[in-house]
Amino acid sequence: MPSFSLLRDRERLQPESDPYGRQVVIGHGAFIELLVMALAQQGVLASVQLWPQGELAxxxxxxxxxxxxRLRLSGGGAPDPLFAQVLRRRTPKQRFDIGRxxxxxMLQGLTAVAPTGGAVQSGGTVDMARVRVLRKLCAAAxxxxxxxxxxxxxxxxxLRVGPQEILEHRxxxxxxxxxxxIAIALGQFDRSVPAAEDSPPFRQACQMFEDQAxxxxxxxxxxxxxxxxxDQIAAGRAFVRQQLRATDLGVGxxxxxxxxxxxxxxxxxxxAAHDLLLGTAPPRDARSPTVQMMCRLGHPMAPVPAAPRRALGDFVMA
Ligand SMILES: Cc1cc2nc3c(=O)[nH]c(=O)nc-3n(C[C@H](O)[C@H](O)[C@H](O)COP(=O)(O)O)c2cc1C
Structure with a gap:
């Protein structure tokens, strides 16, 4: 039976913002889900064995x-209706339309992706009193x-600024x-030191996050x-399915x-996030209830550009 392994990229970690590698593992879950769906679309059934040589520390x-x-392949994969959204899926980073x-x-359609009693639970709100509290939390964080x-x-x-850097790194x-x-071209943007809180780059970045929140x-x-x-892999798999469902429903x-x-x-x-979303204390260990993903919802006001992708050959080894 053909099989292949999914290895992580040792260079792509963010130890400061993701000190336990939780987010990077969620990303692997999203990738696995898309891979299983793509194989099923070709009539291939993939059985996924996580951590064949033991869990990550x-x-x-x-x-x-x-x-x-490790993914073992056999015949008989059944196409998934959400697969139709895979190439349409985009992650909107711009302001949403506050008039819509x-x-x-729609929210119910999204939370239904994680069925009650399953490994992953989903909650949500479109109640503006609650949304305003969460907006503030996101901007402050x-x-x-x-x-x-x-x-x-x-x-x-x-940070990748401008088409040249974006295409070079993807x-x-x-x-x-x-x-x-312009600031970069003039040598006025130093990326080796954090921007001071009163500097234009800091204020601009703040503005972008506030606009999003x-x-x-x-x-x-x-x-x-x-x-x-x-659990983190399961959350990543559920996350990408939820975003595919959002694509189908026409919500960002x-x-x-x-x-x-x-x-x-x-x-x-x-x-505060754990208190507001789950009514629990923040997680202490691998047995604690944990919010794995939190996403804003809304309608983008312009078409959302596709994020750059690296060439397949850069990360497939035969
Ligand atoms: C665990 C996890 C957390 C993420 N958090 C953020 C975030 O806070 N802000 C953001 O703009 N993108 C975040 N992303 C990245 C986007 O979801 C998205 O993958 C990326 O912008 C590339 O876009 P695409 O998936 O639509 O191609 C996160 C991704 C993962 C897997």
């Missing part, structure tokens, strides 16, 4: 180079990420802001009863992950 610096999953509410029916030297520098390292955070491009017309979140690596869904980040300076917002 709790801290990325102790991670061995072992597979995340997200309906309770983004500010902490920018004002904390470690996470600020990590973000600067992953990853990270893409920005095509003309003022920033303050135009949220709803929120949807995914949680798991524990926080094991397997954009992760706002800062309040869920585990670095020390974020602790008050991390605690």
């Amino acid at each position: 709790s801290e990325p610096r102790h991670w061995q180079h072992v597979p995340v999953a 509410p997200v309906s309770a029916d 983004a500010r902490v990420e920018m004002a904390t030297p470690g996470t600020a520098l990590e973000n600067l390292r992953l 990853d990270g955070f893409s920005i095509n802001d003309p003022a920033l491009r 303050n135009t949220a017309m709803g929120f949807v979140w995914l949680s798991t009863r524990g926080n094991s690596r397997t 869904m954009h992760p706002m992950s800062q309040p869920l980040e585990e670095f020390a300076e974020m602790a008050p917002h991390h605690a």
